[in-house]
Amino acid sequence: MTVRIVVAEDSLLVREGIGRLLDSQPDFEVVALCADLPELLAAVPEQEPDVVVTDVRMPPTNTDEGIQAATQLRTTHPSVGVVVLSQYAEPGYATPLLAAGSGGRAYLLKERVSDPAQLASAVRTVVAGGSVIDPVVVEALVADSRQARPTPMDALSPREREVLAGIAEGKSNAAVAAGLFLSERAVEKHINALFGKLGLAPERDVNRRVMAVLLYLSDR
Missing domain, CATH: 3.40.50.2300 (Response regulator)
Structure with missing residues (x-):
């Protein structure tokens, strides 16, 4: 043929x-x-x-x-x-x-x-x-x-990423709330949610905010 x-x-x-x-x-x-x-x-x-x-x-x-x-x-x-x-x-x-x-x-x-x-x-x-x-x-x-393999950061919502970005800049919860036009209570809820999604369970000797920031920076 x-x-x-x-x-x-x-x-x-x-x-x-x-x-x-x-x-x-x-x-x-x-x-x-x-x-x-x-x-x-x-x-x-x-x-x-x-x-x-x-x-x-x-x-x-x-x-x-x-x-x-x-x-x-x-x-x-x-x-x-x-x-x-x-x-x-x-x-x-x-x-x-x-x-x-x-x-x-x-x-x-x-x-x-x-x-x-x-x-x-x-x-x-x-x-x-x-x-x-x-x-x-x-x-x-x-x-x-x-x-292109997924990372823990992929599980975060856009708002949770914004909150974590504020934390990475060294802002307090109050400052993050003000920058995003949220209440401090809402920011606390987002922080607890992103801790859970990132697998950061409460531990006495681990600062979860620091660990979350490190994960955020490693993903950039």
Whole structure:
């Protein structure tokens, strides 16, 4: 079976180079070369490709058009695979690409294009419903997920955070209350609530206000 491919890349030289590289494979046929997102979205229903190979950034905005195309095609042409090529090992691109599932999607760094076998393999994997994520991108995703792990501070309400911010500034309950237009009683309730959410149970030798401030500062 011949794999029909649409290539989208705003650089003429890169676009032509990728097209020729893919056309050199005996089972591939490049059916359209596109320079921007509108051309790409028009070519898919016209050419009915099996796979789209697209740059992550293209006109009209040069931001994330490749990701936009992949997202839209999941709805309009779910059988079409997408291989995104990027210069950036950026979780901000890879995460939305894979948000609805990794099947039929690939994210490769452009440097991999210098090895025709890697790009061809990615295209074949995507056609078969699999996925390919560049190892460098995987490392970036893992690092990003570690940074995004929840902390005790995530449990606090916006008002409790405001109260704790006041405490961190060295304010008394009365001063915090005045700054937030609350009663001292309300501030005390918020403080007791945030102590509980932060797991700061009453202990004789532990100043809970100090511990709460330390948690607040470590989260910034």
